[in-house]
Amino acid sequence: MHLIDTLQGDEQSLPWAVARMLEAGCWECEDVTAWKRHWPSATLCGPMGLRVHVHHATTSAVAAVMMQGYFDLVFIDADHSYDAVKRDIADWWPLVSPGGIMAGHDFSFKDPGTRKAVVESFSSGEVFLDSDAVWWTLK
Structure with a gap:
């Protein structure tokens, strides 16, 4: 799974995003500061080997390097x-x-x-x- 966001939106929406990741079982830290620190190149692991690759970029930039x-x-x-x-x-x-x-x-x-x-x-x-x-x- 690949998640892409520039994080240029409203700062107050970040805790909401972290809460959704917690609900999905693919983020184990409730600390928003940690989320932002790891965001640029994070690979998160979830249940049953789910890997979530987080890209701090535009959708076009990520699409350009995918197969x-x-x-x-x-x-x-x-x-x-x-x-x-x-x-x-x-x-x-x-x-x-x-x-x-x-x-x-x-x-x-x-x-x-x-x-x-x-x-x-x-x-x-x-x-x-x-x-x-x-x-x-x-x-």
């Missing part, structure tokens, strides 16, 4: 602007393995950029909509 067809699942939930979602789909789609899934969040009227980018990017294929504004498609 094509490597991921069974790519979930996009970053910048919700049209250009950013379109770029994320273009950058990450080649990295999805055949039969793999690309999914994302915020396919809603509240985020028209996300909706438009997804519809345009997958106009020749099926895009499925799920609860909580989640979208997904098979490669």
